[in-house]
Amino acid sequence: MGSYDMTVPAGRRPAGRAAGLASLALTLLMALSGCVGPSWSEADYQEKVANTAEAARSAVQTARLVVEAAEEDKAPGPYTARALSDAETAVTSVATHIGSVQPPTMQSTELRSRVTSLLTDCRTTLADLRIAARDGRFHELARLAEPLPRLAARLKRLQELRPT
Template identity: 55%
Template sequence: MAQPVLEPPAARVPPVPRAVRQWGRAAVCASVGVLVLVLSLAGCMSSSRTDTDYRNKVANSAEVVRSSIETARLLVRAAKNGKSPGPYTSRTLSQLESAVDSVVTQFGSVQPPTQEASQLRDDVISLLDEVQSALSQLRIAARQGLLQDLPRMAEPLPGLSERLRRFQELVPT
């Protein structure tokens, strides 16, 4: 008679706390929103023949990047309150950084139509570089498990967001 094969009992996985599940859903929705904005922006980046068209591209780029910054701010706040685990925080910051990188690449490829637009481009590229650096520092700290340092490291984000808002206002709504 064959002996029954004994398998070790399956490890019980503790349930995910409700607050983490809810935050996870909100962050996923925010990440999807950023992705949709990036993809829609990618379709909008062709050459600019007028200053007005170029300002529209600046405003659209600023909007997408500002959305990434605001999502990062929410994420840092959640991590500070223990509602966003380290791996999730790191992964989401990486996605936000990638979204900004995509905008920088798209925007950087647009030829400014005038000297005035060239100056505007320089200002925007400089600001986008600052955003990339800030998000990169946050991602690295999160990967290293330094979640307690994120709030201090995120202090420049509100100022960057405000500066981007001003670029968004180049085009009246």
């Protein structure tokens, strides 16, 4: 990849699987972020945490695909930087929402601590990726993305808290 330049030639749009998935992830995030509000029961709070984890996992998985595409020279530098920035913004948004929900029980308070800590880890990793991409350090993305599979797995476990 070359140096970072936010301009995209007229008529040229990033294409491919990563672009479609990034769009889908952000749409899902917007739909799910509206699901957070006051929580009156343990089950309701677990549902909110599961929705939060699902939205954050979508953003993390999108970042993984973008990094993979960048490694294979299938994603232009400006698209890579923008998609990673969007993933970070998405996780920040859901973290803000779930952080504003009052946990109804002590068990929920412990769960809140778990999810907010995990979201902080996700945000830190995504910020590191965004910064490297914007600085044109595309050769560092794979190394910086190493925590993403583990973070995605942890988010998936929180998704499974959804009451049945």
